[in-house]
Amino acid sequence: MKESDNFFEKVYAVARLIPFGRVTSYGAIATYLGAARSARMVGWAMNNSHNQKEEVPAHRVVNRKGLLTGKHHFNGTNLMQQLLENEGIVVIENQIQNLEDIFWNPKDAFASEKKDL
DNA sequence: ATTTTGACGACGT
């Protein structure tokens, strides 16, 4: 375990914080972690997420366009889309519909805790 | 060790 993994760990942590029926983007997570332009690293972390002990809901993480770009990395099938649809998310042609409505930002999680403020 | 690529995104043309 290295401190460098901290960045990846954060990515996994945020990914697990994604609420049911919501999705987020790599860039959103990256920005939240302070690596605004390292969205690729977030995606790469997702690839490595299979190495993590805890399963990461990577299917809830899509690119900014709402495209299921990483669906190939699951079972090589439409599993990712199935999971999303299972959560009430409408996905057509590997693209999430009503994205702006279900888009979840890591900051929302923080706001949720601070809703008492 | 160098080069290429990769689940992205922002900016430039």
Add this chain to the structure above:
DNA sequence: GACGTCGCCAAAA
């Protein structure tokens, strides 16, 4: 607004 290029950083060839 579609297409092109660069940036980011890490891992695999």
